[in-house]
Amino acid sequence: MDDLTEMLKGTLEGCVLEIIGSEETYGYAITRRLNELGFADVVEGTVYTILLRLERNGLVQVTKRPSGVGPPRKFYALNDAGREELAKFWAKWQYVSSRIDSLKEGGR
């Protein structure tokens, strides 16, 4: 599906939180996971800036690990504040998606 980027913008941070929440992971793997899910337009640079924002807001714990090739990679795991933020994201998502669904079905 094309042109999802604009729609995704507000939710991508939540998606990244969810992916990190299920296991400690790094930027490239997060991008691959989103691509597999069908968000083909998401590039690593985008994910990287989200990760920096999460780091700046104190929602993740960052560990540097040596990689097979090249410089060390940064691995991300959720801390308590991150888990709280993730729960808030799903609550908001639940609200938005239920409102939009009922709009589509003509209910109220």
Added chain:
Amino acid sequence: MNFWEKVTGSDLTRDWEAFGARVKDLPDDYREAWDQIVAHLFPYGDFTGRNLTPILDSALGLLEVSAADGQSVHDVFGDDIPGFCTALAGGEGARTHRDRWREQLNANVAKKLSRLGG
């Protein structure tokens, strides 16, 4: 940063030399992307540009890791290096030289107007 460095900017020169050495090891297309990133981040610099050093360091880190993965520059940035730089510099609201000039201008105009009793 000590006084000598602050006055001469020798710490900045050293940082830029270190960046240059790292950039030299990158593939051609990555070096091109680096030049674009530097150009797009420059307006976000403060008077000396020292605030850019950590931002550029993290951008260069991403370039190095992705080049080692064998990804193409397009895989990493898509078509939007300026957008990447904006996000890197702290989002749409990041202050640039232009914002500061604009504020200064507005403040001056407001002052002049109030003096005229307008």
